[in-house]
Amino acid sequence: MLRSMYSGVSGMKGFQTKLDVIGNNISNVNTIGYKKSTINFQDLLSQNLSSSGVNPMQVGLGSTTSAINVNHNPGSFMTTGVGTDLAINGDGFFVVQNPSAPGTTGQYLTRAGNFVVEADGDLVTAQGYNVLNSAGGKISIPANIVSFSINRLGQVMGKDASGVESALATIGIAQPENPAGLSKFGGSLYELNTKADSRTVLQLLALPKNTEVASGMLEMSNVDLTEEFTEMIIAQRGFQANSRTITTSDEILQEVVNLKR
Template identity: 70%
Template sequence: MLRSMYSGVSGMKNFQTKLDVIGNNISNVNTIGYKKSTINFQDLLSQNMSNSGNNPMQVGLGSAISSINVVHTPGSSMSTGVGTDLTIMGEGFFVVENNGEQYLTRSGNFIVNDSGALMTPQGYNVLNSQGNPINIPADKYSSFVINREGEIVGKLASDGSEEKIPGGTVGIAAPANPEGLRKFGGSLYQMTASAGENLNLGTATNAKSEIGSGMLEMSNVDLTEEFTEMIIAQRGFQANSRTITTSDEILQEVVNLKR
């Protein structure tokens, strides 16, 4: 069989995966805290035709996917006016917990439930810089604000004075290699060995970042870039399909040599 046919098949499969990545990026263009993915290709092993002469004579056998990477560049901030909506201005991730499992996220659309716990809409507890759930007692504080250091400052219901709520500093994790995190779903990430040995959980100051209150970080997907990549993927898919069609026509001619 012709090598070109198998090369075309590998190319079509890879560009189909590229379209899958692009489609997922576009579908999450308005997802809070979403980070886009990119895909890279590499060539497969080449077959040696001859070793004579100074230069090797080789024919490639198609392409393969080398990596699908998450791009952790910051997205633009959108003002909401809601005090519990937080955005990280810089590096790092919020840390949330559910049933003893910790996850990282850039999605800061948090709420305070009836017991005073700071949580995600899915019911995950937001952790402080010591790795403990944050709780804001409603019977003690009439209101609260979150400053740029992530400290929650409450107004006492008794006399109206302000104080920092104990254990109320929003924790920020700074893994050594964010690209090594595994997407878990729900805008959450899981730690892996590739991401680093630990979360490096601390304050926003430790992570050299700041926290913005009343704002949310939007997706970093650029529709212009995604549509351009979609055109490239479509043309690449069509070109590889034409390679298969041409190879099939050549094989048909070989079959028809003997009539």
């Protein structure tokens, strides 16, 4: 009876975590570049009651969370018409640099391409992080450039007062070996670690194969509300069922206590 009670407690904790994941997904349904998370469970250690039979006699002790994974499927694109709004059509991440962090320690990955040009000409994120080019340097628009655009190849093309157009930089794209292993840093940023890539330094590329940069567009969240609400119902019923297990175990314990009056 006590085993069933503790199993119910573990189940309630698991489904509470599932509700936490679902709630975070729903709260970010309109967050630019957000990737939803999913949760998986596994059973806990089983207790051996006897090994005298042909098959082992075991009773499980509940469940626990095995993994919370990030789903990196692409989200839908939203047209903004703003030239510095960028979306990656394919694999890869933009690479941004915290200007106050030395070296490569302040580099992060992101799929949120809502960039702006500061007064000094630097292309930055909403948090003020510099957008890096394929050589690992910041992208800056010179003062003599009157207009610029970003093409599908990720090239920043500038035009001077005389109408001469030239390539100023190429948007840097990083492709970690295991995107699901990236750590969420906050602000729609990801931090590189050894689980995501065996290389300790970000490898910036020009445009990878089968990947394009869409200017004037943003990639929205890949959260599907229909799926999330369905998972919420499952989590709610699972939580309710485990609470019923605890209630039933309590009623049986009460009957045992009442055997001696």
